[in-house]
Amino acid sequence: MTLAARSAAADTGLAPIPPASSDATARARICLPFSGDVIGGSHLSVLDLLRRIDRARFDPLVVVQHPGGKLARLFGDHGIPVVCPFDWPELPYNRRVGANAIRAALAQLGPQIRFLRENRIDIVHVNDGRTQVAWALAAKLAGTRLLWHHRGDPGSRGLRYAAPFLADAVLAVSQFSLPRPGLISAAGKAEVVHSPFDTGISVDRAAARARLIAELDVPDDTLLLGYFGAFVARKRPLLFLDTIDHMRRMRADRPIVGLLFGAAEEPAMDAAIRAHIASRGLADHVRIMGWRSPGTAWIAACDRLLVPAVGEPFGRTLIEAMLVGTPIVATRSGGNVEALKDGALGRLVTPEDPVALAMGALDMAAGEAAALAARAEADARVRFGFDRHCEQVSAVYERLLGTGAGAAV
Incomplete structure (x- = not known):
């Protein structure tokens, strides 16, 4: 039984892999593993x-x-073919991949190679570090052909030592993320x-804020500071808590609440977050909100988006805040500088400094905040x-296939 047939026969609820066409004009098959x-x-x-991709040209x-x-449902719910043709080792999340994990991944090369060949895959498009290793x-x-989509730090070992030899093309989400x-x-x-982002989005910020104020049961003049994203070390959720601690001490005359939208994957x-809140006496000043959808509605409800992350390649929530008009205070680090055009579109402050983040948020007058958000x-x-x-x-797909502008002759 071929791997494609095995996938179709398995009682997984996933779509079977459609057979590859022998027609010379067949769509290019793009495999996107995760x-x-x-x-x-x-x-x-x-x-x-x-x-949005042109299905007349590409078959993802x-x-x-x-x-x-969750991933199977995410794509399957939008009518995108999803398969799980065989098992391969799950590499550690948000941690450096060690030698043992790499050896385990290499042990699966045979099934992967057969899968790609049997299903006539033209391009493999890998989108995160774990998948690149695997x-x-x-x-x-x-x-x-291998398209290496890099969404992380330019110092990552995979980008530095594997991509030069294995990748046919590399896409980076920002200038910061480009290989050196x-x-x-x-x-x-x-x-x-x-x-990509939904640039046509529109949110009534006043109404969103009113709903959030009602849910939190806090006074109307409460300053709402939002953190959005996974609770991982690179995004610095503990630094966000320290920032809220400094803000409430600097402005004892005004109610301040820090809102953690997201969740810890570990x-x-x-x-650590709950211990931090307890040790600093922040129970009345911080709320853990969990994952909420659509995220843009909750970003719009906040008075400021705080981005304490260091080395963030190009944060989605930062761009979403720009689109819904929420003023931003972010660390001068990583892709934040590029996204905010060196401070022309939001406040950039010293990294790893909760006082700088606190002052950046508190010192932003209403007029300045509105002007930055509009730009x-x-x-x-x-x-x-x-x-x-x-x-x-x-x-890029077409160039890799030799059919687009700039393709090798």
Whole structure:
């Protein structure tokens, strides 16, 4: 039984893999595998891409590890083919991948190569570090083209040591994320393609804020500070808590509440956040809100978005805040500088400094906040649309296939 047939026969609720066409004009088959079952910005960006890609030219196939998991539902609910043809080791989330994990991934090369060949995959598009470790070498050995979509730090080992040899092209979500030039580097085959966003979104901020005030049962003049995203070390949720602690001491005359929208993917971080709140006496000044959808409605309800992250490649919530008109105070680090155009569209402050974040939020007068938010919204609607992203990625697909502008002759 072929892997495609095995996928169809398995009682997983997933779509079977349609047979590859032998027609010379058949659509290019794009395989987009994902490791684990945590939904993040990369998955949402891929979903936005696949909902708009030209199906007359491209035939996308999403491969997941958990047939009944969140990722399978995310794509399947939008009519995008999702399969789980075989098991492969789940690499650690949000941690450096060690030698043992790499060896375990290499042990699955045979099934992966057979899957790619049997299903006539033309391009493997890998979108996160764990998936790059698990699938990049298999794509190379199977003879498919490999598109390495980098959404992380430019110092990552995969980008520095694997992408130069395995990737046929590299996409980075920001200038910050581009590979650095060097003797061994993927810089010569890399370009920036910003993640896609719904630039037509419109939220009534006053109404959203009123609903949040009512839910929290706090006075109307409460300053609402939002943190949005997974509770992971790089995003600095503990620094956000320290910032709220400083703000409530600096402005004892005004009620202040910090809102943590998101969740910890690891019990240790959840425990650390709750211990931090207790040790600093922040129970009346911080609320853990959990994941909420649509996120933009809750971002719009906040008076400020605080982005304490360090080395953030190009945060989705920061762009979403720009689109709904919520003023931003972010660390001068990573892709924040590029997104906010060096402070022209939001406040940029010293990284790892809760006092700087606190003062940046408190010192932003109403007039300045409104002006920054208006400029940010107008800019984001031009820079980050779905269509532009889809056109750029599609052009890269065509170059890899030898059918687009700039393709090798």
